[in-house]
Amino acid sequence: MSRCWKSRPRPSVRLCLPGLGSVVLRVLEVLWVSVCLVHSDSSVVVQKEAQFGVSYLDTVTSHNQTIYSFNHTVSRNKTEGVRVSVELLSETTKSPILFVIRQKQAVLSFQVPLILRGLYQRKYQYTQVGRTLCQPPTLVASETQFFYVDVSTLSSTSVHYQLRVSRVESFTLQTDKKFSFNATPSQPQFFKYVFPDGVDTVIVKVNSEKNFPCSVMSIQDIQCPVYDLDNNVAFIGMYQTMTKKGAVTVQRKDFPSNSFYVVVVVKTEDEACGGPLKFYPLLPDELLDAGNRSKTLDVVVSPAINSEVYVMGMLFCLGIFLSFYVLTFLVACIENKRMNRKREGFLQPADMSPAETGKGLTPPSPYEYGSFADNGSTMSSEPVTDSLASAEGTYGYMERSMDTVGRCRQESLSSVEEDDYDTLADIDSDKNIVRTKKYLCVSDLARKDKRVLNKKYQIYFWNISTIAVFYALPVIQLVITYQTVVNVTGNQDICYYNFLCAHPLGALSSFNNILSNLGYVMLGLLFLLIVLQRDILHNRALMRNDITALECGIPKHFGLFYAMGTALMMEGLLSACYHVCPNYTNFQFDTSFMYMIAGLCMLKLYQKRHPDINASAYTAYACLAAVIFFSVLGVVFGKGNTAFWIVFSVIHILATLLLSTQLYYMGRWKLDSGILRRMLYVIYTDCVRQCSGPMYIDRMVLLVMGNIVNWSLAAYGLIKRPNDFASYLLAIAICNLLLYFAFYIIMKLRSGERIRCLALVCILFTAVVWGFALFFFFQGLSTWQKTPAESREHNRDCILLSFFDDHDIWHFLSSIAMFGSFLVLLTMDDDLDTVQRDKIYVF
Structure with missing residues (x-):
């Protein structure tokens, strides 16, 4: 049934306004009526009662307009989707066809095109x-609603089209039930989901077998209009780009209607998903062929974890690390009881030790602390007599009188600064004599006043504490801003979560990744307590x-240990900050303290045998600052930049050579204008005139291996140019640390020392x-x-308690492994606590 009008009734408006105003309004009325008459004379409006599924x-031209009238029953308890499909049948048209769909509460x-x-x-x-037409909720149980499809164009020639309006089957998604559909850029799809009773959080998963075309998944509230085109899908709600996988966790509290739309849009181009970037010549009115960009997708809505799982995850995390506190307390009690028994066993019948009575002591040895018997290139091979027992746990009594001990103690407590010693006129020659000996003992490199060295190494702790405060505060402020932007804009492409296992809590999008960093803080604090206890006992x-x-024993300086524990705690804090919103711009937060x-x-390992010549805190932190500086440059400019990699590789090799020279000569060399002349002289005397091997063979082996490793890493970086420069730089540091640690253990065993059971x-x-931790680290979620x-293609489901993923387990295991590594450094030389320092070799 249709109706046509050749003319429209003339509108009649009676105005009773006096003066000039009434005249103006009358003129405007006449003009409006004239326009209506002209339009009615030049166009025909046809209204048709239309049916679903037909x-x-x-055809349509500028002279006729068609209105299709539809009606359908809307129920409060049932949502029915309505989809309008249009196809342009004319091959060419200068003016598009305009479709306007008028609903009860939306337009x-x-x-087309x-x-x-x-x-x-x-x-x-x-x-x-x-x-698809939006379906606003109705307040009545059932009602009949009308909507109209107006078709018009400004084309003077006939334009052919096809129109079809149909009901959408399975418009409402069911929990844990997969639904498949097709979408294109001009044919987006959206579906409704209603929270069932007892479910407060769900995770919406959209999957596809094909990477491309690139798509966007959006979660929007039930309202009109629905933003379902590539150019407006980001206007409202939460959204993320996807290739094969997409997942969004949705909470009931964010949607007052207890329901939401799942919108899937196929993008016009693939650059947002890492597809090929094609540059076309841009002409003013150039239209490009879109090609076949149809994509088949599956959507599943599943209930997320409940509050009980959150509680279990937090209790599990706390339980693991509190157990280390309990274990440490038990070990400390057992060790204290064992030491008390040994002290009681070595007490004399008069309940006095030889050190207290002053009896039974032999005359001082030429190898006593602070002295050296051989100023030449070799050490005396004559045995040094002492009363130290070689069996485990025995106490040795020094070959000194109590007067000597008291005097040394008094001098140690005197107010002596390091410069008071180093500025003496004969110190340089004395250092040259001592440090250039072929075989060195710890007593040769522990000659500075203990109080001065303690102050020197305490600066490490205070400096890193200051750095931590100034570094952490802006980091925390920045990640709060990141999280706020994500929550306000809904753009979930800002942060790189494992969306299949990202459990929100409050304003945090991935609470589990933050919680799993608790181990670094707790174990770092535990290590500080262990060091403090040792420090108190030693004092x-x-x-x-x-x-x-x-x-x-090895001289006890705890400043570096305090700095290590503080760094471990800061690593946990900054890693948690990074995981608030992990992305390209803040990755250095996670690696700086690594x-x-x-x-x-490495400094602590070197300090054990070289307490006098270890780097100062200022030099060490300056070098670490340079490393972090290059890390930032590498992240920003390193990707595919040949010039950067050349410069970095050259600096890496030069730094390796300078450090090797510093270690080989124990700091007894100068970098000045005569360095090349001295190098040529050494080459001439040691290689040309006579073929003599290196004087310090062990050190040479270490440094040759270190240079091979570092040069190889530099060549690898220059050739491969890895995208993750921060991890590459961290790999360099770890390789050097492992190499030096292996050398230390080997030389310790070669020197006749042993490793106690605890170490x-x-x-x-x-x-x-560490082995298990690295396995989970390389999963790459x-x-x-x-x-x-x-x-998001690498995202995977949770594997532990339905709360933690592989990366969380990496956090657990790596924090435990770092804590264990610190304990190794703390305890590995406990076997030397009763050995005189002039019998402990330097290597």
Whole structure:
């Protein structure tokens, strides 16, 4: 049934306004009526009663307009989707067809052919358009609603089209039930989901077998209009690009209607998903062929975890690390009881030790602390007599009188600055004599006043504490801003989460990734407590003039240990900050203190046998700052930049050579204008005139191996140019640390020293934990080196308690492994606590 009008009734408006105003309004009325009459004379409006599921083939020109009238029953308890599909049948047309769909509470309009813009304002046209009508909620149990499809054009020639309006089956998604559908850029799809009773959080998963074309998944509230085109899908709600996988966690509290739309849009171009970037010549009115961009997708809505799982995850995390506190307390109690028994066993019948009575002591040895018997290139091979027992746990009594001990203790407590010693006129020659000996003992490199050295190494702790405060505060502020932007804009491409296992809590999008960093903080604090306990015991021994603490073992300086524990805690804090919103711009937050930990561990290893000549805190932190500086440059400019990699490789090799020279000559060399002349002289005398091997063979082996490793890493970086420069730089630091640690252990065993049971257990336990930790680290659940859509292809479900993923387990295991590594450094030389320092070799 249709109705036609050749003319429209003339509108009549009676105005009773006096004066000039009434005249103006009367003129405007006449003009408006004239326009209406002209329009009524030049166009024909046809209204048709239309049916669902029927295809209407029709034509339209500028002289006629068609209105299709539809009606359907809307129920409050049942949502029915309505889809309008239009196809342009005419091959060429200068003016598009305009479709306006008028509903009870909304208006939807579009043109055919549909023009969508891509990157660089490139335009693509689509002759087939399909749109789903929004369905606002109704307040009554059931009602009949009408909607109208107006078709018009400004084309003077007839334009043929096909119109079809149909009901959408399975418009409402069911929980845990997969639904498949097709979508194109001009034919987006959206579906409704209603939260069932008892479910407060769900995870919406959209999957596809094909990477491309690139798509966008959006979660929008139930309202009109629905933003379901590539150029407006980001206007509202949460959205993310996707290739094969997409997942969004949705909470009931964010949607007052207890329901939401799942919108899937296929993009006009693939650049957002890492596809090929094609540059076309841009002409003013150029239209590009969109090609076949149809994509088949599956959507599943599943309930997310409940509050009980959150509680279990937090209790599990706390339980693991609190167990280390309990274990440490038990080990400390057992060790204290064992030491008390040994002290009681060595007490004399008069309940006095030889150190207290002053009896049974032999005359001083020429190898006593602070002296050296051989100033030449070799050490005397004559045995040094002492009363130190070689069996485990025995106490050795120093070959000194109590007067000597008291005097040394008094001097140690005197107010002496390091410069008071180093500025003496004969110190340089004395250093040359001592440090250039072929075989060195710890006593040769522990000649500076203990109080001065303690101050020197305490600066490490205070400096890193200051750095931590100034570094952490802006980081925390920045990541809060990131999270706020994500929550406000709904753009989930900003942060690279594992969306299949990202459990929100409050404003945080991935609480589990933040919680799993708790181990670094708790174990770092536990290590500080262990170091503090050792520091207190050592100071008590010094205060009572304990000869073993004064003259035996590796000199006890705890400043670097305090700095290591602080760095471990800061690593946990900054890693948690990074995982608030992990992305390309803040990755250095997660790695900065890793560099510091690796550097401090190497410094501590070197300090054990070289306490007098170790680097100062200012020099060490300046070098670490340079490393972090290059890390930032590499992340920003390193990708595919040949010049950067050449410069970095040259600097890396030169730094390796300078450090090797510093270590080989124990700092007894100068970098000045005569360095080349001295190098040529050494080559001439040691290689040309006579073929003599290196004087310090062990050191030479270490440095040759170190140079081979570092040069190889530099060559690898220059050739491969890895995208993840920060991880590459961290790999360099770890390789050097492992090489030096292996050298230390080998030389320790070669020197006749042994590793006690506790240290050996720590070494084996730490090695096993590091192995498992690295396995989970290389699972790669996300990567900011790629586009967000490509990163989501690596997302995987939770594997532990339905709360933690592989990366969380890496956090657990790596924090335990770092804590174990620190314990190894703390305990590995405990076997030397009763050995005189002039019998402990330097290597």
